[in-house]
Amino acid sequence: MKKTLLALAVVASLSSFLTVVAEDLEITITADKVQFLYDVTEFTVKPGQKVKITLINPGDSVTRQPHNILICKPGTKNAVGMASNAGLSDPEFLTTKQAVPDSDDVLFASKLVQPDAEDVLEFTAPSEPGDYPYICTYPGHWAIMNGIMKVAE
Numbered sequence: 614m615k616k617t618l619l620a621l622a623v624v625a626s627l628s629s630f631l632t633v634v635a636e637d638l639e640i641t642i643t644a645d646k647v648q649f650l651y652d653v654t655e656f657t658v659k660p661g662q663k664v665k666i667t668l669i670n671p672g673d674s675v676t677r678q679p680h681n682i683l684i685c686k687p688g689t690k691n692a693v694g695m696a697s698n699a700g701l702s703d704p705e706f707l708t709t710k711q712a713v714p715d716s717d718d719v720l721f722a723s724k725l726v727q728p729d730a731e732d733v734l735e736f737t738a739p740s741e742p743g744d745y746p747y748i749c750t751y752p753g754h755w756a757i758m759n760g761i762m763k764v765a766e
């Protein structure tokens with residue numbers, strides 16, 4: 614009887630350990646070669662999970678456009694997108710700033726990725742569950758080049 618209880622206790626503590634240490638999520642998102650789109654438009658992470666996104670801009674892209682990926686606070690896709698359009702008046706927007714608008718609504722941002730290049734964006738998922746939009750803020754892309762990172766248990 615004692616052994617059974619001990620075994621149960623071990624199993625219980627192991628399973629709670631496993632829920633706390635969720636595996637890192639690695640995901641590859643590739644920009645479309647013809648349209649301003651990501652090939653992944655939705656993925657789900659756990660609160661506090663470590664996330665690694667590799668953004669690939671294919672070398673044989675027809676558009677030859679740079680792309681990036683920004684994770685934004687829930688409900689702020691349009692605000693951040695509009696801020697990126699406005700960024701065009703800033704001569705440093707596409708260079709030093711990597712097309713990332715100055716906004717508290719931007720949580721995480723990759724570099725601007727040229728064709729035939731990639732960038733890795735690593736971050737810890739927010740602890741607050743919700744739908745976090747991600748967008749490309751190369752001006753004009755965000756309205757269609759976007760997706761949702763769901764943070765959910």
Ligand SMILES: [Cu+2]
Pocket residue numbers: 649678679680681749750751754758
């Ligand atoms: Cu883009």
